[in-house]
Amino acid sequence: MPTYAAIIYSSDLDWTAPEQEAVMADYTEFGEAAAAVIRGGAALYPTGTATTVRVRGGKGGDIVTTDGPFAETKEVLSGFYLLECADLDEAIKLAAQIPGAWDGGVEVRPIIQFGG
Template sequence: MTTYLALIYTPEMDWDQSKPAEMSGEYAEFNRAAAAVLRGGNALYPTATATTVRVSGGKGGDVLTTDGPYAETKEALTGYYVLECADLEEAVKTAAQIPAAWNGGVVEVRPIVQFS
């Protein structure tokens, strides 16, 4: 079995608005339907809460931080799932059931490198 990361990109979410609450039912349904392959997942706070970290001059160099995300984009990384699937085909089939895939967002699926 291969482990995949399903990255959820949607327009910025304001968790104080009603739409995320309405969508939570769809996500609960997905969680039940995909329980056999789900290994984890969470929603993320808005990109305004992000801190970007860089180190200049190599390891041990000056740590530089920037408020906000690395890139300015229309869609933001708003959540993720960790999926353990037989192959990419099963991972894509599962990712297509994530509500963001049909509610104005996209889901990016990537295999995870397992280091021992």
């Protein structure tokens, strides 16, 4: 069966903060309901903890780092699931149940399986 990345875009929050407890309960509920098809996933810390890495001049060039993401947006990449589904329709149906879809967005994208 194909695997899909359900990439969650939401407000830039610290999911470990006590005030996110109710939303995290919704994520727990989703995780339990979709456990049969979830193949991985993670929540991400806020963008303030991110470092963007670029290599100037291509392979072997100078490594340049900057704090945070490249661009500021209303919604940020806040987590993802890997879902093994029969087809895109099933993946979309599951993505609609991810709490991030209720007030943000969930991008569903097929994963390329390289090698064996």
